[in-house]
Amino acid sequence: MAAPHVVDLSDRDRAILSNLLRVRLLTGRQLERLHFASLATANARASDRRRVLGRLVKLKLITTLPRRVGGVRAGSAGLIYALDSRALRLRALWLDEPPRETARIRRPWAVGWQFVQHTLDISELYIRLRERERLSGDKLLHFETEPISWHRTGNGVLKPDAYAVYEAGRWEEHRWLEIDRATESLPTVRRKLLGYLDAVAGAAPGPNGVMPQVLVTVSSARRLDAVRSLLETLPPPADRLISVHCFNDVFGSPARPPP
DSSP: OOOOOOSOOOHHHHHHHHHHHHHEEEEHHHHHHSSSSSSSHHHHHHHHHHHHHHHHHHTTEEEEOOTTOOGGGGGGGEEEEEEEEEHHHTTTHTTTOOOOOOOOOOOOOOOHHHHHHHHHHHHHHHHHHHHHHHHHHOEEEEEEEETOOOOTTTTTOOOOSEEEEEEEEEEEEEEEEEEEEEEOOOOOOOOOHHHHHHHHHHOOOGGGGGGOEEEESSSSSHHHHHHHHHHTTTTTTTTHEEEEEEEETTTTOOOOOOO
């Protein structure tokens, strides 16, 4: 198949590819919220989303994972999309950047469902920040996922799931994001949070010279109580540096488009 010329890719096509490059995985429903929310009806949004994503799949720029969120009954909205290897080879085309040497590029590999769920949670927070930007005007200035979000300090490397910078009224918020799905023991969580406190104690500069606060999201009220109780046992300034919230309460609930 001939490579699509830059004129064959719309701005929305390129935005879809760029967002998949940023967060790795997005469901059909998440992509609809990101790129088709301006359409007037649910049927129009779903129809346009199927058409556009189907075209990018045929061009072998994106692909779907074998499993979908919600099972077969979820339909195409539950499909999980990733960049195909061809999009990575042609990234200079749709990112308008000069070609560069890259490691061997392979098609998306088989990954465990736990990894998929965790990655989609990170994607969900990114989408909520974008929806918040659209509804309130507070801009999302920066959003990075692993490994770009990692940050080296004098004591080692901090490995947050994501790093976000966004406006909140007149202020600019810097956050390291940790997505907790209750798959790690509390001692493991404790060691991870102590790493952030060690960075502060060592006066390590954060990204762009700003030490972000750490936002931990958890999957249930029971886990929320457990991690907050753990937080109370940590030394200062844990109470000012780290906050813990239920995942569904972070950055507002998903925006509901008109019917």
